[in-house]
Amino acid sequence: xxxxxxxxxxxxxxxxxxxxxxxxxxxxxxxxxxxxxxxxxxxxxxxxxxxxxxxxxxxxxxxxxxxxxxxxxxxxxxxxxxxxxxxxxxxxxxxxxxxxxxxxxxxxxxxxxxxxxxxxxxxxxxxxxxxxxxxxxxxxxxxxxxxxxxxxxxxxxxxxxxxxxxxxxxxxxxxxxxxxxxxxxxxxxxxxxxxxxxxxxxxxxxxxxxxxxxxxxxxxxxxxxxxxxxxxxxxxxxxxxxxxxxxxx
Amino acid sequence: xxxxxxxxxxxxxxxxxxxxxxxxxxxxxxxxxxxxxxxxxxxxxxxxxxxxxxxxxxxxxxxxxxxxxxxxxxxxxxxxxxxxxxxxxxxxxxxxxxxxxxxxxxxxxxxxxxxxxxxxxxxxxxxxxxxxxxxxxxxxxxxxxxxxxxxxxxxxxxxxxxxxxxxxxxxxxxxxxxxx
Numbered sequence: 001x002x003x004x005x006x007x008x009x010x011x012x013x014x015x016x017x018x019x020x021x022x023x024x025x026x027x028x029x030x031x032x033x034x035x036x037x038x039x040x041x042x043x044x045x046x047x048x049x050x051x052x053x054x055x056x057x058x059x060x061x062x063x064x065x066x067x068x069x070x071x072x073x074x075x076x077x078x079x080x081x082x083x084x085x086x087x088x089x090x091x092x093x094x095x096x097x098x099x100x101x102x103x104x105x106x107x108x109x110x111x112x113x114x115x116x117x118x119x120x121x122x123x124x125x126x127x128x129x130x131x132x133x134x135x136x137x138x139x140x141x142x143x144x145x146x147x148x149x150x151x152x153x154x155x156x157x158x159x160x161x162x163x164x165x166x167x168x169x170x171x172x173x174x175x176x177x178x179x180x181x182x183x184x185x186x187x188x189x190x191x192x193x194x195x196x197x198x199x200x201x202x203x204x205x206x207x208x209x210x211x212x213x214x215x216x217x218x219x220x221x222x223x224x225x226x227x228x229x230x231x232x233x234x235x236x237x238x239x240x241x242x243x244x245x246x247x248x249x
Numbered sequence: 250x251x252x253x254x255x256x257x258x259x260x261x262x263x264x265x266x267x268x269x270x271x272x273x274x275x276x277x278x279x280x281x282x283x284x285x286x287x288x289x290x291x292x293x294x295x296x297x298x299x300x301x302x303x304x305x306x307x308x309x310x311x312x313x314x315x316x317x318x319x320x321x322x323x324x325x326x327x328x329x330x331x332x333x334x335x336x337x338x339x340x341x342x343x344x345x346x347x348x349x350x351x352x353x354x355x356x357x358x359x360x361x362x363x364x365x366x367x368x369x370x371x372x373x374x375x376x377x378x379x380x381x382x383x384x385x386x387x388x389x390x391x392x393x394x395x396x397x398x399x400x401x402x403x404x405x406x407x408x409x410x411x412x413x414x415x416x417x418x419x420x421x422x423x424x425x426x427x428x429x
Contacts (some may be wrong), residue, residue: 004403011406015380017387046416050381053359054366059269063283067265088423090348128384 010036016133026079041178044149048173052121082126114175115207115214115224121172121181122192122212122227132183142169146180154180154195155222155243174225184238189236191214191228198223204239206232207238215239254269257297260305261290267306267383268313275317275334277367281324289316314375314393321371329371357416365415375410380405 012018013026013173030037086201143156146169157165162185172181174194182193202218215226215235226239273282293312301309321329357365366374372394381388391398395416 004406007410008402008406010408012387012402015405017386031421042413044407046413047381049357049362050366050412053362054382055363056266056382057270057273057282059286060279060283063269063286064265065261066283066287079257111359130384160395188419 007039010040010043011030014040014047015114025199030070041149041151042054044171045173045178046066048171048178052124052173063156081161086180111205111216113214115209117174118192118194118225118227119209119212119214121174121194122190123210125170125172125181126190130170133170135168135212137166139166142166146171150178150180153196153219156182157242159238160182161240162238162241163187164241186230186238189230191226191230193237193242194225194227195222197221204236206236208232219243253297257294260297260300261293261309262427264306264309266381268309269373270382271310271378274315274366274382275314275371276320281320285316286313288320289313292324306383307385307393310379310383310385311393311395318371357419361416361419365412365419368415369408369411373404373411376401376404377408377412406424 009018009022011163018026030040104172105243110179134142136142137158139156139158143153146156147153149171156166156169160166164186167183167185169183170181172179172192172194175196177196179194179196182195186191191215198218199221200218201220202216202223204215204217206213208214211233212227212229213232215224215232215238217224219241220243222243224239224242226235226242228235230238265286268286269282270286272289273279276282276285289309289312293309296312318329366377369377375394376390379385380391385393387398387401391401394401396404
């Protein structure tokens with residue numbers, strides 16, 4: 001096959017736009033061909049980097065106002081709608097306040113920067129209603145999927161019995177690298193657990209940032225970043241349970 | 250009370266950020282993006298009646314996209330002249346297996362990445378933005394850009410290859426010694 005065609009197929013595969021038959025064929029090829037596999041990883045890394053770091057230009061308030069004001073000039077029912085922005089504005093003010101207050105227990109330096117990055121990823125995932133790359137509560141489905149796309153194998157375990165149900169996994173881009181994002185559901189809340197290899201061990205530290213709770217620790221050669229709006233004590237309890245998963249078969 | 254206006258507002262306003270993001274990436278300028286989006290919303294309101302429910306995002310983005318290109322053709326023809334095909338078909342594109350180093354091994358930052366995307370030809374920039382930032386399916390992109398799905402595939406594939414290449418080049422130029 002011409003490189004051009006292979007490249008198209010690989011892009012469609014990474015975008016999950018390939019039909020099941022072609023997907024199987026390409027996955028077999030990926031298993032055989034390390035060069036192709038490397039190209040695939042590069043594409044996934046690039047996609048994750050673009051999604052994480054390309055500027056998302058939100059419409060300026062002036063434009064939003066102009067569109068609603070123009071509309072309000074037309075006789076009818078537009079003007080009262082401006083009132084609808086009030087709750088949003090109040091919320092935004094609240095968010096700004098939280099920002100101004102900053103970390104409750106300050107993480108410093110590198111840790112604070114990574115905490116920021118992890119929170120941003122979490123917020124983006126939520127705002128974009130980002131789907132799972134692999135949606136499954138079966139750790140034996142999530143783990144191989146992630147391992148095939150990363151240069152390490154993240155520990156994956158379902159904690160439904162403890163109230164944290166595994167809902168899937170996805171790839172994210174943090175700290176300048178492709179990382180595993182294990183997604184758990186706790187009641188109506190989403191918990192993103194970002195995991196990648198690191199040492200040495202670090203004890204649990206936690207913080208609140210932009211209204212989200214962040215818990216971080218390093219153990220057993222893996223560093224974990226948990227981000228959620230789940231209450232901090234619950235999140236810390238979950239964090240303490242997590243490394244048990246590394247000993248699972 | 251104007252039911253049509255209410256329906257238009259409900260269909261279009263939730264996608265204002267997506268509309269602006271696309272216009273901003275295509276015009277590469279805040280002021281022009283605002284003008285284009287405003288014009289696009291006027292057009293959208295005019296042609297609103299043909300819209301079926303549930304399709305408002307690709308529908309609005311198609312109008313924004315067309316308004317952008319009309320605007321670029323009138324104001325900055327150089328940016329889209331020569332066309333995508335001529336511009337790219339002849340361009341020097343290395344095969345992916347000839348890449349000198351893994352992307353994972355080079356370090357590029359947010360600024361570099363945004364510059365590199367911004368420098369892509371418009372036809373490649375738009376499919377990349379629609380795919381990665383708006384998370385649209387190939388089918389939706391093909392309707393917005395008005396090209397067959399096969400063309401969406403090849404433009405995306407080329408967009409990413411160009412982007413990888415320019416990231417390698419920029420990084421190598423800025424950090425001597427990274428490239429062995």
